[in-house]
Amino acid sequence: MNKAELFYILALLRVEGVGDIVAKKLINHCGSAESVFASKASQLKGIDGVGEVLVRNLKNKVVFENAELELDFLEKNNITVFYYQNENYPERLKHCVDGPVLIFASGAVNFENRKMLSIVGTRQITSYGAEFCKKLIEDLAIFNPVIVSGFAYGVDIVAHQAALENDLQTIGVLAHGLNQIYPKSHKRYVAKIEQNGGFITEFWSTSNPDKENFVRRNRIVAGMSEATIVIESAEKGGSLITANMANDYNRDVFAVPGRISDKYSQGCNDLIKTQRANVLTSAADLVYSLNWELNQTTTKAVQKQLFVSLDYEEQKIYDYLQKSGKQLLDVVALECDFPIFKISSILLNMELKGVIRPLPGKLFEAI
Incomplete structure (x- = not known):
């Protein structure tokens, strides 16, 4: 252009x-x-x-x-501009009728990676939510996804930091122009994010972080990604608006369940209860639902973790594969007495932990 x-x-x-x-x-x-x-x-x-x-x-x-x-x-500020009719514009946003005509970007943003996840949630993140977010991104790192969030307090900044720690591209979607950073306390993260991703916005340099801009911003977060993940949310909040927008765009939505007495699990539990989100308890749930597969083009190798912790079901399968050698998925399910839908998720989780490997023909073996 x-x-x-x-x-x-x-x-x-x-x-x-x-x-x-x-x-x-x-x-x-x-x-x-x-x-x-x-x-x-x-x-x-x-x-x-x-x-x-x-x-x-x-x-x-x-x-x-x-x-x-x-x-x-x-x-003057070397801002990259993405136009909705150009090939380099986010592919999924092209199919959103209200997607922005122009997207302004700073840093090293590109939208070529099809594995793009939006992670949202409360600004009052708990230790439970923070640990889950970090572990989720760490386990997903072998698939090299792009982590998208809103650069706000709480879940957003934890997701951006976790992406950087795992050498993943991360994109912050802003509710104001690129002439400023909000919140100001997050300025210390800007350089690292721009080196390994960057910031995007539809707002001009004359736009301030006004309340209504955040709702508009949320449609970009929801529309550009393959799936939206809600880590924690109160009964009402911006992350629930993003989840509803993702549903409207026919995107996958996942929510992390929590205790019914926890304030910042109420929104997630309600999304699950009303079938507006899939339950997310581990990276395996997401990978299985999105049908992601490890292949030769995956940029990060799966490495066996020393002293890896296996639960009872995983240990049972691992012991069986150690004893029997390569086995078909159906045979593993039969011998270990697990239904197919359940064992697929367990095997994927074990693969992420690096204790088994998949082979052609739906075969698996212990490492």
């Missing part, structure tokens, strides 16, 4: 009454943002959602002044 094209897109987005949905309709109908401004009123009024007031607003020259100022900011 050249400078002139970006200028007219920015100007169009500054027209009063033009949001992402209407902007896409105008661009798709006219062929380009520049053509929208050059089109006759009679042509534009034939577009669904476009009336006389909006057509009149398109004649406001102030939008070009605003576009010029923002374009100058983008150039």
Whole structure:
């Protein structure tokens, strides 16, 4: 996208009454943002959602002044711009009718990795939630996913940090322009995240972290990822809005269950109870549901952990495979007296722990 094209897109987005949905309709109908401004009123009024007031607003020259100022900011600060019609735009967001026309990015952001997970939750994260989040990301690291979150207090920043500790790309989705960081106390994380991912936003440099922006931001978090994971949430909260948006986009949603008496498990338990989220108790649950597989292109090797801890069911299977050698999944289920749906999850968890390996033909062997 050249400078002139970006200028007219920015100007169009500054027209009063033009949001992402209407902007896409105008661009798709006219062929380009520049053509929208050059089109006759009679042509534009034939577009669904476009009336006389909006057509009149398109004649406001102030939008070009605003576009010029923002374009100058983008150039001076080396901001990358992703346009919804370009190939490098997040693939899943292309299928969201209200996905942003433009995404602004800083750092080393790219959206090529198909394994993209959004992790959200309360800003008042408990030790239980923090430990679960860290362990989940550590166990998923062998699949090299991109970890997406909102760079807020609590679950968000724990997820970003855990991603960095496991050398995973992580993307912070901001509810304001790239000229600032909110919360300010998180400035110390910016450099590391930009080295191994970065920050994205739909908001201009003139936008502050206003309350309504966070709700708008949540649709990007939900829409760009393969699945959304809610670690902890009270009965009401922004993470539940994100989960509902993910459901609306037909994305997978997972929630970590907790005790019914725990305040920050109420939201997750309710998501599960109302069948708006799958139960998430380990990385194996997610990998099994999303049908992720380890293969030769996986960038991180599975290594057997010394003194790994196995529960009763895992130990029973491990002892059997040690004694019998390579065995089919169905045979393991039969001999160890586990239903197929259950043993698949157990075997995957053992694979993540590095104590067994899968072989062609649904065979497994102990390491």
